[in-house]
Amino acid sequence: MPKQVKQVDRVIIRFAGDSGDGMQLTGDRFTQESAAFGNDLVTLPNFPAEIRAPQGTLPGVSSFQVHFADHDILTAGDAPDVLVAMNPAALKANLSDLPTGAAIIVDTHDFSDRNLTKAGYTANPLASLGDANDQLGDFQVFPVDLTGMTVEAVKEFGLSRKDAARAKNMFALGLLSWMYGRPTETTIDFLARRFAKVEDIRDANITAFKAGWNFGETTETFMVQYEVKPAPMAPGVYRNISGNLALAYGLVAGAVQSGLDIVLGTYPITPASDILHELSKHKSFGVTTFQAEDEIAGIGAAIGASFSGKLGITSTSGPGIALKSEAIGLAVMTELPLVVVDVQRGGPSTGLPTKTEQADLLQAMFGRNGEAPVPIVAPQSPGDCFDAAVEAIRIAVTYRTPVMLLSDGYLANGSEPWRIPEVDDLPRIDPAFATTTNHVVRTNDDGTEETEFWPYLRDEETLARPWAIPGTPGLEHRIGGLEKGDGHGNISYDPANHDLMVRTRQAKVDRIAESLPPLEVDDPSGAAKVLVVGWGSTYGPIGAGVRRVRKAGFNVAQVHLRHLNPFPKDLGDILGRYDKVLVPEMNLGQLALLLRGKYLVDAIGYNHVRGLPLKAAELAEAIGHLVAEAEGIEVDLTTPTPEGAQA
């Protein structure tokens, strides 16, 4: 019977299995295939903090969701259309996320009594398919012995049964690749490279991958193949990129554009460690990576490097920021360039190490003793981590200040197609090291001047102090954590001077707003009464939620903040133009608090802290309610216009 080809505009697939089943790799390869095919896509890896939780248990389930489409999409999708479940636990853990009618491809091999018990099943849900008590009756279930077929397919390589079975993820990938017409060359090339040194493993994986594809083509279990056409995208060269990789590249780019060498002082922490791993590969760009004894030593070394004329960077997550607080204060006081990367994760304390959250905003803003203002920059998507990192370096170097770069776990591990920028289009950053004295002590009778170096004399435009680095003759000076006298920079306990210096440090950070472009308000009709304000990785869900509301025929405006401190100069005016301001955040209302405090605006929070991105559909409902309230109309999003489902 010939197979049917069905056109769809977008698909959400979730690969789920045991932590050791290679689901992240499977998802990543499917993503690369889809990227190469030209779909727009967004991914959401989701894995436990434990490296290998007990096999077959619910805590050990690892998953990778990929949303790909023939049009521009913004999120990894709320609910999967297809679940690939490699064992009972993966089925059970993900079932509640599936909408009615979703397809489940399940590896029957591991549905033994023992594994069912481990997953908390009292009866095999696959045994009752089609019965009156079918627990999976709402879904299309495809039970397939993926493991058994894999072992059979790779028999010729003489691997142990365990090693042979490990290729089952590639069999599953092959099957899904067939089902969605993905190109296979990139995966075959990848496997050939990855396992170049172990021939039998390489051949087994490639064989399993091809066997999965062939199984799809020949079996009568799957009679439909789906086609998702390439998405129209702006011209350019693209690659798929994760946030941590883009952020690391952005730091290298900032170093190149400023002519400064990087010294990264850091301590491994989830989900920021990949930045260390990546930067450690780029020594040829003058990057030194220092894996310190603790978080404090990491930032200490970065501060020392900045004092020496390098670009000091430290990378961590929320718990690490807590430990670095005092040192960040030192960088504020000594007014040295420093980039502090916080890849936020669920908190407080150890919290949810592998899950995402945005609850470090107030820590970044205020988490230090004394009045210690620190500029804050936040990327909005994985690819945007590149530009945000360059921007953080621009501010740090230009204004001689520590800068917080607030990424999060979702951006760090999620990925999207990224249009590779032209290096010529990146900003130039001038370190402008001080080379001469800057203060006249006295003018002699003969007209000659006696001069000295004052480390706290400021640039009139930026209020930045001079960056005079060791090795520069005549500019020897001492800095430190004690209060500085205005200009000369010697220790001063003078009350009026302290008041002046506190205000000056704040004014310097406020001055950064002069260098920011106007905000881009997305309000196509110009008639919206509701404004949705976001920051960071909520950009995708907010954009998707806003699209749903608009597609249903209603007006809503959106603005997204890259700069959280200082706020852009026009933010207050923009907030004042709308009747209602909604602030969706993966925290309990931290940006909302800042907006309320600064602009006396009645910002309304939309808050979830589930360790996962906000769901666009739920957010759309919340926006709809507010639109109804603001405009005094009924808002029903359930009957969208034809293009409404595309968000």
Add this chain to the structure above:
Amino acid sequence: MSTDLGLPVTRSGVEGVPTYDGPPQTGKDFTSDQEVRWCPGCGDYAVLKAVQSFLPQLGLRRENIVFVSGIGCSSRFPYYLDTYGMHSIHGRAPSIATGIATAREDLSVWVVTGDGDALSIGGNHLIHALRRNVNMTILLFNNRIYGLTKGQYSPTSETGKVTKSTPMGSVDHPFNPVSLALGAEASFVARTIDSDRKHLTAVLSAAAAHRGTSLVEIYQNCPIFNDGAFDAIKGNDTKADAIIPLEHGQPIRFGAPDSSGLGQKGLVRDSETGGVKVALVADVGEDAIIVHDVYNPDPTLAFAISRLTDSGYLDQSPIGIFRQVERPTYDDQARAQVTTAREAVSGTPAERLAALIGGGDTWTVM
């Protein structure tokens, strides 16, 4: 002025730092315009003077010297030197200095710290700096008390110390900084005394010449909160018995001189404990006395000698260089990796950046 300790140098600690070739410099050239604000009679004055006088001997350009300190009385030190300097935060100076030393081979990096700064709040950074062997010299001012916070016991105070925070006496066992440093596999460990300028200067000279982390413990008297802590090793009638002098290649002898002019006492191996003990030379014979060897690759004997330091009131302490061995430094190796990686590539940084971000699996949209 400096004492020749007879130590050969393979690769100097100041190699790579630009040398000074102008008119002769004096301590004044290294003295800043800031008023020194320690208590009258503080041992820090003597150390400051010694350092200011010593720095010109290094023959380095002033602008290529950096002093980093933490928090505490002694950590005000950088303000009084006309070099580059940073008075940082409590305990963190070794980490900041690690960043400086790693970033710049052309700088001579010095850390000034105290017993509280280095051994309490900053203990972790200290041991890791020593382990890594970053090219810097750490001057650990040990007054066995907290001065700046006005008189609490410190991690080197003797057990039973009555202070503001321990009215019934402290119950903590103290650290021996030299033992700690040797345990952390430091490549250069020495101990000297604030009031002995000649010895202090000789040790500073050896420490600066050593490539790697040099730890110099300086016994320093706090006249306000712990006056007299080092009287036994400073008193003219007591110091012969209190100081166990360590000189490379010399038998370790001390105490009142015998007929040969050398100390009546000496250090010998203790077969019972496996350590080192004090014996009368007359009883054991000259041949049994340990000859000090700072280059011994095994730190065991140096550690055993360090255990002869009184942990209570200081009636006895070995003074001098305990250990000085060659070991690759962290910063030299880290820089070498960067250099190697740089030499392996060609093209401008902008070209290489374009290649980096344009790498991986790409596709073109027309």
